[in-house]
Amino acid sequence: MSTTISPLAPKKYPKMPVIEGVRIATAEAGIKYKNRTDLLAMVFDAGTAVAGVFTKSKCPSAPVDFCRQNLAAGKARVLVVNSGNANAFTGKKGRESTALTGEAAAKAAGCTAGEVFLASTGVIGEPLDTTKFSHLLAGLVSDGKPDLWTEAAKAIMTTDTYPKVATQTVKLGDTDVTINGISKGAGMIAPDMATMLSFIATDAPIAAPVLQDLLSRGTAKTFNAVTVDSDTSTSDTLLIFATGKAAKRGAPEITDPKDARLGQFRRALGKVLKSLALQVVRDGEGARKQVEVTVTGAKSARSAKRIALSIANSPLVKTAVAGEDANWGRVVMAVGKAGEPADRDRLSIWFGDIRLAHEGERDPGYSEEATSTYMKRDDIRIRADIGIGRGKATVWTCDLTKEYVAINGDYRS
Amino acid sequence: MSTTISPLAPKKYPKMPVIEGVRIATAEAGIKYKNRTDLLAMVFDAGTAVAGVFTKSKCPSAPVDFCRQNLAAGKARVLVVNSGNANAFTGKKGRESTALTGEAAAKAAGCTAGEVFLASTGVIGEPLDTTKFSHLLAGLVSDGKPDLWTEAAKAIMTTDTYPKVATQTVKLGDTDVTINGISKGAGMIAPDMATMLSFIATDAPIAAPVLQDLLSRGTAKTFNAVTVDSDTSTSDTLLIFATGKAAKRGAPEITDPKDARLGQFRRALGKVLKSLALQVVRDGEGARKQVEVTVTGAKSARSAKRIALSIANSPLVKTAVAGEDANWGRVVMAVGKAGEPADRDRLSIWFGDIRLAHEGERDPGYSEEATSTYMKRDDIRIRADIGIGRGKATVWTCDLTKEYVAINGDYRS
Numbered sequence: 001m002s003t004t005i006s007p008l009a010p011k012k013y014p015k016m017p018v019i020e021g022v023r024i025a026t027a028e029a030g031i032k033y034k035n036r037t038d039l040l041a042m043v044f045d046a047g048t049a050v051a052g053v054f055t056k057s058k059c060p061s062a063p064v065d066f067c068r069q070n071l072a073a074g075k076a077r078v079l080v081v082n083s084g085n086a087n088a089f090t091g092k093k094g095r096e097s098t099a100l101t102g103e104a105a106a107k108a109a110g111c112t113a114g115e116v117f118l119a120s121t122g123v124i125g126e127p128l129d130t131t132k133f134s135h136l137l138a139g140l141v142s143d144g145k146p147d148l149w150t151e152a153a154k155a156i157m158t159t160d161t162y163p164k165v166a167t168q169t170v171k172l173g174d175t176d177v178t179i180n181g182i183s184k185g186a187g188m189i190a191p192d193m194a195t196m197l198s199f200i201a202t203d204a205p206i207a208a209p210v211l212q213d214l215l216s217r218g219t220a221k222t223f224n225a226v227t228v229d230s231d232t233s234t235s236d237t238l239l240i241f242a243t244g245k246a247a248k249r250g251a252p253e254i255t256d257p258k259d260a261r262l263g264q265f266r267r268a269l270g271k272v273l274k275s276l277a278l279q280v281v282r283d284g285e286g287a288r289k290q291v292e293v294t295v296t297g298a299k300s301a302r303s304a305k306r307i308a309l310s311i312a313n314s315p316l317v318k319t320a321v322a323g324e325d326a327n328w329g330r331v332v333m334a335v336g337k338a339g340e341p342a343d344r345d346r347l348s349i350w351f352g353d354i355r356l357a358h359e360g361e362r363d364p365g366y367s368e369e370a371t372s373t374y375m376k377r378d379d380i381r382i383r384a385d386i387g388i389g390r391g392k393a394t395v396w397t398c399d400l401t402k403e404y405v406a407i408n409g410d411y412r413s
Numbered sequence: 414m415s416t417t418i419s420p421l422a423p424k425k426y427p428k429m430p431v432i433e434g435v436r437i438a439t440a441e442a443g444i445k446y447k448n449r450t451d452l453l454a455m456v457f458d459a460g461t462a463v464a465g466v467f468t469k470s471k472c473p474s475a476p477v478d479f480c481r482q483n484l485a486a487g488k489a490r491v492l493v494v495n496s497g498n499a500n501a502f503t504g505k506k507g508r509e510s511t512a513l514t515g516e517a518a519a520k521a522a523g524c525t526a527g528e529v530f531l532a533s534t535g536v537i538g539e540p541l542d543t544t545k546f547s548h549l550l551a552g553l554v555s556d557g558k559p560d561l562w563t564e565a566a567k568a569i570m571t572t573d574t575y576p577k578v579a580t581q582t583v584k585l586g587d588t589d590v591t592i593n594g595i596s597k598g599a600g601m602i603a604p605d606m607a608t609m610l611s612f613i614a615t616d617a618p619i620a621a622p623v624l625q626d627l628l629s630r631g632t633a634k635t636f637n638a639v640t641v642d643s644d645t646s647t648s649d650t651l652l653i654f655a656t657g658k659a660a661k662r663g664a665p666e667i668t669d670p671k672d673a674r675l676g677q678f679r680r681a682l683g684k685v686l687k688s689l690a691l692q693v694v695r696d697g698e699g700a701r702k703q704v705e706v707t708v709t710g711a712k713s714a715r716s717a718k719r720i721a722l723s724i725a726n727s728p729l730v731k732t733a734v735a736g737e738d739a740n741w742g743r744v745v746m747a748v749g750k751a752g753e754p755a756d757r758d759r760l761s762i763w764f765g766d767i768r769l770a771h772e773g774e775r776d777p778g779y780s781e782e783a784t785s786t787y788m789k790r791d792d793i794r795i796r797a798d799i800g801i802g803r804g805k806a807t808v809w810t811c812d813l814t815k816e817y818v819a820i821n822g823d824y825r826s
Contacts, residue, residue, distance in 0.1 A: 057749030124742030329537030336470030409736030
């Protein structure tokens with residue numbers, strides 16, 4: 001946890017409601033950090049369904065392997081998360097650690113190891129010493145309380161400067177259901193630290209395959225559309241748990257992803273995912289500005305997203321935003337280097353509502369003054385219209401500042 | 414031109430020999446810079462063959478379009494290069510500028526516009542006012558001198574901190590032939606400025622199609638294996654000119670790319686290209702260290718190069734090098750995110766000769782002290798062995814420092 005809170009931190013936090021069937025506990029295990037919580041247990045009542053998405057890294061962490069294996073059965077009773085050590089690139093020792101933690105957590109929660117889910121975030125390559133926290137699990141499981149969502153968000157922080165929470169309550173059928181979520185960190189943005197982690201829970205009675213469908217589709221335009229530095233963690237983990245407790249109050253049990261009654265829930269889940277994803281971007285290391293990049297008129301939506309990510313990941317675009325410089329030439333460059341179909345002479349570029357370039361040339365009405373004023377905002381929108389099709393995509397990033405280099409270039413030891 | 418010379422600048426420069434059939438002149442046209450040369454003309458005797466490679470950007474500059482068109486005929490009589498304005502993303506005006514300059518240069522050199530080659534580097538999106546320099550071309554062409562190679566390298570600089578030259582003399586048949594080259598800038602590394610430009614000339618009598626073959630193959634492991642910030646310019650241009658004058662002294666005329674007599678020439682050209690490419694990296698903005706990334710044991714050479722570029726372009730790897738931090742966890746991350754076949758549990762990583770990770774775990778013999786000492790060098794070698802095949806590739810980059818962000822985040826106006 002940094003001592004300086006990001007200037008883009010939320011001005012206020014929502015009061016997090018209780019999700020029936022979820023109990024939470026945190027502890028100071030001293031895995032790496034001192035004087036702060038670094039261990040989270042989230043306990044779920046029997047009957048809880050689970051779905052997840054993970055890093056696409058070819059070098060995933062041991063907990064990612066562990067979760068992927070357990071996900072097939074779609075049942076969860078306990079989630080254990082530690083910060084300070086990622087248990088990534090730890091070979092056989094890493095697998096032993098997850099096996100030991102899985103057994104200890106299963107014993108504590110009275111379930112099978114197949115109903116345990118694990119996540120770790122922190123240093124890569126250091127073996128994770130489970131004896132530092134496995135003895136704490138029984139106490140955490142028995143002491144869990146339903147109203148500790150913000151505490152949960154704090155326990156999983158690494159170099160985050162603020163805890164990230166979001167909540168939505170909507171109708172499923174005629175019954176109110178709630179979705180709570182927490183997240184931490186923006187990919188591989190931190191010195192030695194890794195990972196975006198996010199955990200969502202709902203009391204809606206939704207079967208695991210439906211949850212998986214909702215989550216996979218929901219991440220495409222949220223968590224998979226944000227980038228801080230283009231560096232993909234070994235440990236990215238996003239899990240959603242559905243306790244089904246709202247069924248008692250009349251919520252319909254959903255077993256078909258095409259069920260029309262899912263509309264509100266799907267949109268609400270999308271809002272939670274987007275809120276958490278943007279909070280991650282806004283806490284990107286050294287970030288001073290949020291940048292939204294929209295590409296329109298591309299050959300396809302897929303092509304639009306690739307071009308948008310080329311712009312959002314360009315160090316030159318990101319440093320220009322940091323310097324409050326409306327340097328649209330760098331956007332041209334980033335469109336050109338994306339390798340996607342584009343026609344220079346049909347390209348138009350906007351910063352906010354100001355069109356800077358049109359049909360392959362500087363806009364005749366370009367005003368340096370108006371643009372410079374716009375660039376002083378802390379929320380910058382860049383749009384590029386490729387002019388050759390109907391493909392559209394939006395992604396989010398932050399600026400690249402000297403602080404990013406300072407934080408990541410500091411000596412590790 | 415920066416006032417502070419890169420600490421990685423060459424300790425000494427070679428004396429550049431004359432290439433028979435090439436005359437050089439430079440001028441202060443005042444296109445953007447004051448009190449320095451910003452215009453270069455290189456004049457070639459009749460019979461000079463030409464080949465070239467260009468940016469893969471989908472938004473190429475007007476001069477790139479112009480050169481591509483003229484390259485088909487394979488003949489060159491004059492090259493005109495300006496710095497200060499890239500004539501990129503200038504639409505119809507850009508095409509008019511290149512047409513006007515082409516005509517003026519052709520008139521001055523007594524050739525056709527199809528034998529003129531152009532390159533521009535500098536601001537993107539500003540129309541290039543050819544009246545600032547077209548009247549100077551006749552004088553430049555008539556006043557050209559053979560021994561101004563270093564002056565030529567200076568005239569094309571933008572934010573480069575030193576001129577970049579290289580030379581080799583080798584046997585073609587039994588006759589000495591010489592290869593001279595100059596280059597500037599590392600891709601899109603500069604505020605508003607763009608472009609890597611490089612121009613090579615030789616007196617060897619080599620036909621244009623053979624030159625093209627030599628150049629295309631030669632760039633794969635040199636200019637196409639260096640990266641400063643992953644940002645591809647709209648204007649990258651590399652041209653090679655062969656005057657053929659060495660034929661008078663007995664050098665054989667080469668018309669077949671498989672001609673066995675090309676061996677020495679091919680290697681010498683490779684050395685010139687590599688020297689110029691590394692000089693570009695070592696002058697990357699804010700660079701304090703050169704980084705060589707070698708990937709071995711990948712599924713194929715192509716896969717190895719992609720993984721190597723994933724490592725070399727990772728902001729986290731580059732900031733770690735800047736901070737003299739042997740953070741091999743970030744190399745694991747970069748291997749994992751490359752999307753290429755990899756097996757975490759077979760991966761090994763070296764910094765210099767020190768093995769830090771082996772078969773998916775931290776090396777048991779890892780010494781923090783030895784590694785920290787190594788990281789203080791200004792020439793860092795990173796190697797990753799993927800352990801699944803025989804594919805191999807090496808790429809070069811520089812570290813990512815606060816100075817890079819400062820230079821690129823400064824206000825444009």
